[in-house]
Amino acid sequence: MSGASSGVNVPAQAPAVPGAVNLRDVGGLRAGSAVTRHGVLYRSGNLARLDEAGVSAFDALGIRRVIDLRADDEVSQAPSPLGSLDLQMQRAPLFLGSVESFFARDVSLAELYRLLVDDSASRVVDVVRGIVVDQPVLVHCTVGKDRTGVTVAVALAAAGVDTEEVVADYARTEAHLPQWRNAAVVAHLRRLHPGAQHLEDLATRSPAPVMRDLLEDIVRRYGSAADYLRANGLTDDELRELSRVLVAGGGEPPRFSG
Structure with missing residues (x-):
């Protein structure tokens, strides 16, 4: 595992991994003091475009576990070329239904995130357990925005990271998505769903207020992100370990005091 940070609040630069989409380190976020x-x-998003140089650069990160949040059809269409690497591959499909169905139903990002928290709670816990078991660890889906955004946000919040830091990390995704990718995806989806109001948000955006509202809703309903995970099976020992591995000086998960 990595050593402690210097304490300066500087998010890490995105690692140079050719072919990776939206790959970044969540180090450097404030968690109290x-x-x-x-x-x-x-x-990150999916790793399907990694060539030989990309796989080599990925291997150099020393990642020991990759947690893939995609559904079976997504994995079969865009497999990760990591079979030669010595690491644990963990599957934790987070959508109960196809990606296409969310565009067809024209759900908002807020609705989608509430569905993820409510309907895939056991899988969110599985992801957090994977983070606790092995480090360094990568969590990814297809774009690295929604499924990854929600699970990483919950894990960070449960470890004691400041809410606005969690929100900022989520919002940073939008700037990491290539414009050529956004234009092609939106054009394709618009042909399929010409009247959809939430299409561009679902495909390309990570607005801070949506994540802030989600985290506030979790606090209203459960007490804290840590209590949400407790309610769905994560133990206090696991929560302490989550804080210990993610936060320099961590070890005690936050408790709701309101």
Whole structure:
């Protein structure tokens, strides 16, 4: 596992991994008087475009576990070329239904995130357990925005990271998505769903207010992100370990005091 951070609140630069989409380290986020460690938890979109140089650069990160949040059809269409690497591959499909169905139903990002928290709670816990078991660890889905955004946000919040730091990390995704990719995806989806109001948000955006509202809703309903995970099976020992591995000086998960 990585050593402690210097304590300066500087989010890590995106690792140079050719072919990776939205790959970044969540080190450098404030957690009270502490800070998240660099080189422990990474997040990204799918890794299907990694060539030989990309796989080599990925291997150099030392990642020991990759947690893939995609459904079976997504994995079969865009498999990760990591079979030659010595790491644990963990599947934790987070959508109960196809990606296409959310565009067809024209759900908002807020609705989608509430569905993820409510309907896929056991899988969110599985992801957090995977983060606790092995580090460095990568959590990814297809774009690294929604499924990855929600699970990483919950994990960070449960470890004691400041809410606005969690929100900022989520919002950072939008700037990491290539414009050529956004234009092609939106044009394709618009042909399929010409009247959809939420299409561009679902496909390309990560607005801070949506994540802030989600985290506030979790606090209203459960007490805290840590209590949400407790309610769905994560133990206090696991929560303490989550804080310990993610936060320099961590070890005690936050408790709701309101």
